[in-house]
Amino acid sequence: MTTYSKLKPKKVLFIATRQIGDVLVTTPLISKARELWPDAEFHFLGYRGKLDMLHGNPDITEIIETSDRPDFSEYLTLFNRLFQRYHLAVVTQPSDRAYLYGLVAAFRRVGILGGHPQGKDAQGPHKRSKSEKQNAWKKFICMHTVDVDYFKQHVIAEKLRLLETFFKNPADLFSKPISVTPPAGEPLTPAIAGELQQPYIVVHPGPLTAYKRWPLAYWQTLITWLASQGLQVVLSASPAKQDVQLNHDIISLLNEETKKQVINAAGKLSIPQAGTLIRSAALYIGVDTSITHLAAACNTPTITLFGATPPTNFGPWPNDFIGEQPYQLRTRTQTVGHVTILQGPGDCVPCRKAGCLDKADSYSECLDLLEPQQAIEAIQKALAS
Structure with a gap:
């Protein structure tokens, strides 16, 4: 695995275009990225109405919302807003759309690859071959990718491994206590x-x-x-x-x-x-x-x-x-x-x-x-x- 431990991105975009739980489990990744790059500016892109888990997160400077089914005009507005604005995009879901956002937004990308999990529900050779072909373009545009494993790999470890290429010793990712950051609280009614x-x-x-x-x-x-x-x-x-x-x-x-x-x-x-x-x-x-x-x-x-x-x-x-x-x-x-x-x-x-x-x-x-x-x-x- 090639290491990019000397890379110091000034602006980083995290992309999680799924449900609110999927957003929450990216927070250890964000915290670890902050340890790596204390002076970088972090932005987060996700679906409108799904980002409350980041409320008050001290590491996020800007939250960018998009609908889960944008029309052409919304795509155009979002692409204009993102275009080559970031030094690094961190794609935390394997969807094609998330990767396209990352491709538009940043000079470099790391991302999660899905479609061919190992373990108890591993698919047959034909389906694995098909998914590998579908993932080929994602691997091509990324510095580093992480495969999902729905039985052996915890989703927190999966997200953190997106950063392993930036460590001289990838084992350092898991050598310290790891925590999920909850949203800042608000008074009850x-x-x-x-x-x-x-x-x-x-x-x-x-x-x-x-x-x-x-x-x-x-x-x-x-x-x-x-x-x-x-x-x-x-x-x-x-x-x-x-x-x-x-x-x-x-x-x-x-x-x-x-x-x-x-x-x-x-x-x-x-x-x-x-x-x-x-x-x-x-x-x-x-x-x-x-x-x-x-x-x-x-x-x-x-x-x-x-x-x-x-x-x-x-x-x-x-x-x-x-x-x-x-x-x-x-x-x-x-x-x-x-x-x-x-x-x-x-x-x-x-x-x-x-x-x-x-x-x-x-x-x-x-x-x-x-x-x-x-x-x-x-x-x-x-x-x-």
């Missing part, structure tokens, strides 16, 4: 702040896709148990219709005594406000979703329910971990630092498919079989420590 009682638990049941959901009856059992322990429960959710409805459905199953211990914060918190809420919580419990990564970044004890997703690839990062891989691929309960990951039974877990039917609205048997008692035991251990 009086309606939420006025109801809070200590200690409280934040519960976030709503994932982006249905196959990452835990059964309603399990949430009912868990929240009823938490309330019986004298703990207040704040049920959080995004403003999305399906998430608001999910919270409503869970609350409708609770008895009146338990409902008195529950605050429904669905759609009432911005990302920075969610961070404020989570920072003061005794514990956070959630599914495989971006707010769970935020909870871990806030150093709040975090328990998360994982189904199809390999924790070795996208488990919430335990802050201050030293090394490339915090997690095991498969174990019913594992705790690293302040993060506990629970997985259901089954030899197929984790499959990295979209549930058992491999589509967004599928069920996941591994989550259906991950019973509340497993979560309750993990909560007891977390609260005791």
